[in-house]
Amino acid sequence: MDPSYDAVVFDNDGVLTTPTDRDVLIEAIRDAFERVDVSSPSDEQVRTLLSPDRPSLRRIADHHGVDPATLWSAREQAAIDAQLAEIEAGRKRVYEDVTALESFSVPTGIVSNNQHETIGNILDNCALEPVEVWYGREPTIEGIDRKKPTPYYLELAIDELGVNNPLYVGDSRVDVVAADAAGIDAAFIRRDHRIGYDLAGHEPRYEIESLETLLELV
Numbered sequence: 001m002d003p004s005y006d007a008v009v010f011d012n013d014g015v016l017t018t019p020t021d022r023d024v025l026i027e028a029i030r031d032a033f034e035r036v037d038v039s040s041p042s043d044e045q046v047r048t049l050l051s052p053d054r055p056s057l058r059r060i061a062d063h064h065g066v067d068p069a070t071l072w073s074a075r076e077q078a079a080i081d082a083q084l085a086e087i088e089a090g091r092k093r094v095y096e097d098v099t100a101l102e103s104f105s106v107p108t109g110i111v112s113n114n115q116h117e118t119i120g121n122i123l124d125n126c127a128l129e130p131v132e133v134w135y136g137r138e139p140t141i142e143g144i145d146r147k148k149p150t151p152y153y154l155e156l157a158i159d160e161l162g163v164n165n166p167l168y169v170g171d172s173r174v175d176v177v178a179a180d181a182a183g184i185d186a187a188f189i190r191r192d193h194r195i196g197y198d199l200a201g202h203e204p205r206y207e208i209e210s211l212e213t214l215l216e217l218v
Helices: 022-035 043-048 054-064 068-088 096-103 116-125 141-146 152-161 173-182 211-216
Strands: 007-010 108-115 133-137 166-170 185-189 206-208
Touching: 007 152, 022 043, 022 068, 043 054, 054 068, 054 141, 068 108, 068 116, 068 141, 096 211, 108 116, 108 152, 116 133, 133 141, 133 152, 152 166, 152 173, 166 173, 166 211, 173 185, 206 211
Parallel strands: 007 108, 007 166, 108 133, 166 185, 185 206
Antiparallel strands: none
């Protein structure tokens, strides 16, 4: 246990808010294809656009004769719109234990692989303690390269907070890898959707079941 943590940075989906239903994102991607006048994407292409890399995005765009940046922009905006609807309907919501953030005496931040605008929508619409810094993915092809496990946004958040020893809290192996790459400790929260989840040899400093446990660490 390290008493010198000077900030806590959180992943969002599965940590602060419930994950977006996969079917909602699948439907949003189909909508994105329609927005760029592609009427018959394959199921595999739709699934690939859930989390593509640059080459797979380009292959799909080239197959349909669409500019990759245009397709990706449509994909991101469709996902933003669909998730906002989920937030406003109360289907995507904060976990009850986010009230623990009210008791922190150190600054907090959010670094998510979700879109930056989606994180803003969550902060605008959900009962979540204000955070000092928050970063989500840019809705650009460059944003694909910068998502975790790359520590790009995590390092930006640390720099903006002006801290030296933050703790990063996530619910996936990419969160642990990003924290390691940034040279900071990670806490893995094993919520219900992560029962049986394998970290594939990436060991966090802590494994917790509730955000309230963080009050013992910070």
